[in-house]
Amino acid sequence: MNAHLDRYDLRILDELQKDARLTNNELSERIALSPSQCSRRRSRLEEDGFIRGYQAKLDRQKLGLDLLIVISVTLSTHNRDNAQKFARLVRSLPEVLEAYALTGEMDYHLKVAVRGLQDLSRFVNDVLLPHESVMHVKTSIVLDELKGFEGYGLTA
Incomplete structure:
Protein backbone atom coordinates (compact mmCIF):
# COMPACT_ATOMS: atom_id res chain seq x y z
CA MET A 1 0.00 0.00 0.00
CA ASN A 2 1.16 3.53 -0.68
CA ALA A 3 2.83 5.10 2.37
CA HIS A 4 0.84 8.32 1.84
CA LEU A 5 -2.47 6.63 2.63
CA ASP A 6 -3.59 6.06 6.20
CA ARG A 7 -6.53 3.97 7.33
CA TYR A 8 -8.97 6.90 6.97
CA ASP A 9 -7.84 7.52 3.39
CA LEU A 10 -8.31 3.84 2.60
CA ARG A 11 -11.78 3.85 4.16
CA ILE A 12 -12.74 6.95 2.17
CA LEU A 13 -11.57 5.30 -1.05
CA ASP A 14 -13.38 2.08 -0.17
CA GLU A 15 -16.66 3.87 0.57
CA LEU A 16 -16.44 6.01 -2.57
CA GLN A 17 -15.89 2.89 -4.68
CA LYS A 18 -19.19 1.59 -3.34
CA ASP A 19 -21.04 4.89 -3.80
CA ALA A 20 -19.28 7.88 -5.36
CA ARG A 21 -22.33 10.08 -4.72
CA LEU A 22 -21.79 10.11 -0.96
CA THR A 23 -21.82 13.59 0.53
CA ASN A 24 -19.09 14.54 2.96
CA ASN A 25 -21.66 14.30 5.76
CA GLU A 26 -22.62 10.75 4.75
CA LEU A 27 -18.98 9.79 4.31
CA SER A 28 -18.07 11.21 7.72
CA GLU A 29 -20.76 9.09 9.39
CA ARG A 30 -19.43 5.93 7.75
CA ILE A 31 -15.77 6.42 8.65
CA ALA A 32 -16.05 8.40 11.91
CA LEU A 33 -14.35 11.63 10.79
CA SER A 34 -15.80 15.13 10.66
CA PRO A 35 -17.32 16.30 7.35
CA SER A 36 -14.59 18.96 7.01
CA GLN A 37 -11.84 16.36 7.45
CA CYS A 38 -13.54 14.10 4.89
CA SER A 39 -13.78 17.01 2.47
CA ARG A 40 -10.07 17.88 2.86
CA ARG A 41 -9.01 14.25 2.51
CA ARG A 42 -11.26 13.65 -0.51
CA SER A 43 -9.87 16.78 -2.21
CA ARG A 44 -6.29 15.64 -1.50
CA LEU A 45 -7.03 12.14 -2.83
CA GLU A 46 -8.42 13.73 -6.00
CA GLU A 47 -5.49 16.15 -6.40
CA ASP A 48 -2.95 13.37 -5.80
CA GLY A 49 -4.59 11.22 -8.48
CA PHE A 50 -5.85 8.39 -6.25
CA ILE A 51 -9.35 9.33 -7.40
CA ARG A 52 -9.23 9.83 -11.16
CA GLY A 53 -12.89 10.71 -11.61
CA TYR A 54 -16.46 9.70 -10.94
CA GLN A 55 -18.83 7.93 -13.30
CA ALA A 56 -22.13 6.10 -13.33
CA LYS A 57 -22.15 2.33 -13.86
CA LEU A 58 -24.42 1.70 -16.82
CA ASP A 59 -26.16 -1.57 -17.62
CA ARG A 60 -24.84 -2.52 -21.06
CA GLN A 61 -27.70 -4.95 -21.76
CA LYS A 62 -30.36 -2.34 -21.01
CA LEU A 68 -19.69 -9.03 -24.61
CA ILE A 69 -16.64 -10.34 -26.43
CA VAL A 70 -12.98 -10.85 -25.60
CA ILE A 71 -10.88 -10.38 -28.72
CA SER A 72 -7.24 -11.43 -28.92
CA VAL A 73 -5.16 -9.59 -31.50
CA THR A 74 -1.74 -10.33 -32.95
CA LEU A 75 0.02 -7.52 -34.81
CA SER A 76 1.44 -7.98 -38.29
CA THR A 77 4.84 -6.62 -37.25
CA HIS A 78 6.26 -5.86 -33.86
CA ASN A 79 7.62 -2.36 -33.93
CA ARG A 80 6.77 0.90 -32.23
CA ASP A 81 5.07 2.47 -35.26
CA ASN A 82 2.75 -0.50 -35.77
CA ALA A 83 1.88 -0.65 -32.07
CA GLN A 84 1.09 3.08 -32.09
CA LYS A 85 -1.17 2.68 -35.14
CA PHE A 86 -3.06 -0.09 -33.40
CA ALA A 87 -3.33 1.92 -30.16
CA ARG A 88 -4.79 4.88 -32.10
CA LEU A 89 -7.32 2.57 -33.74
CA VAL A 90 -8.39 1.02 -30.44
CA ARG A 91 -8.76 4.38 -28.71
CA SER A 92 -11.05 5.56 -31.52
CA LEU A 93 -13.48 2.63 -31.26
CA PRO A 94 -16.43 3.12 -28.88
CA GLU A 95 -17.13 -0.64 -28.93
CA VAL A 96 -13.84 -1.27 -27.09
CA LEU A 97 -14.50 -1.06 -23.36
CA GLU A 98 -11.01 -2.07 -22.26
CA ALA A 99 -7.76 -2.90 -24.04
CA TYR A 100 -4.60 -4.49 -22.73
CA ALA A 101 -1.15 -4.96 -24.25
CA LEU A 102 0.15 -8.39 -23.23
CA THR A 103 3.18 -10.57 -23.06
CA GLY A 104 2.89 -14.06 -24.48
CA GLU A 105 1.23 -15.51 -27.57
CA MET A 106 -1.23 -12.69 -28.28
CA ASP A 107 -0.26 -9.02 -28.37
CA TYR A 108 -3.54 -7.48 -27.16
CA HIS A 109 -6.81 -8.43 -25.50
CA LEU A 110 -9.82 -6.25 -26.12
CA LYS A 111 -13.06 -6.29 -24.16
CA VAL A 112 -15.77 -5.30 -26.62
CA ALA A 113 -19.53 -4.76 -26.34
CA VAL A 114 -21.83 -4.83 -29.38
CA ARG A 115 -25.56 -5.19 -30.05
CA GLY A 116 -25.42 -8.59 -31.73
CA LEU A 117 -23.65 -10.97 -34.09
CA GLN A 118 -24.01 -8.67 -37.10
CA ASP A 119 -22.26 -5.87 -35.24
CA LEU A 120 -19.57 -8.28 -34.09
CA SER A 121 -19.04 -9.47 -37.66
CA ARG A 122 -18.82 -5.89 -38.93
CA PHE A 123 -16.41 -4.94 -36.14
CA VAL A 124 -14.05 -7.85 -36.81
CA ASN A 125 -14.30 -8.04 -40.62
CA ASP A 126 -14.63 -4.36 -41.51
CA VAL A 127 -12.64 -2.66 -38.74
CA LEU A 128 -10.04 -4.91 -37.14
CA LEU A 129 -8.94 -7.34 -39.85
CA PRO A 130 -8.46 -4.76 -42.63
CA HIS A 131 -6.32 -2.53 -40.43
CA GLU A 132 -2.71 -2.50 -41.57
CA SER A 133 -1.33 -3.25 -38.11
CA VAL A 134 -3.41 -6.41 -37.53
CA MET A 135 -2.35 -9.90 -38.57
CA HIS A 136 -4.65 -12.21 -36.58
CA VAL A 137 -7.87 -11.85 -34.58
CA LYS A 138 -9.46 -14.44 -32.30
CA THR A 139 -12.89 -13.78 -30.80
CA SER A 140 -14.50 -15.37 -27.75
CA ILE A 141 -18.09 -14.54 -26.83
CA VAL A 142 -18.65 -14.18 -23.10
CA LEU A 143 -21.36 -16.60 -21.96
CA ASP A 144 -21.59 -15.41 -18.38
CA GLU A 145 -19.84 -12.73 -16.33
CA LEU A 146 -18.79 -14.46 -13.12
CA LYS A 147 -17.29 -11.36 -11.55
CA GLY A 148 -17.18 -7.84 -12.88
CA PHE A 149 -14.95 -5.09 -11.54
CA GLU A 150 -16.53 -3.60 -8.43
CA GLY A 151 -13.50 -1.85 -6.99
CA TYR A 152 -10.22 -2.68 -5.34
CA GLY A 153 -10.15 -4.50 -2.04
CA LEU A 154 -8.82 -1.85 0.32
CA THR A 155 -8.12 -2.60 3.95
CA ALA A 156 -6.57 -0.41 6.56
Missing part, protein backbone atom coordinates in the same frame (compact mmCIF):
# COMPACT_ATOMS: atom_id res chain seq x y z
CA LEU A 63 -28.51 -0.15 -23.50
CA GLY A 64 -28.89 -2.91 -26.11
CA LEU A 65 -25.28 -4.09 -26.00
CA ASP A 66 -26.16 -7.75 -25.59
CA LEU A 67 -22.86 -9.32 -26.64
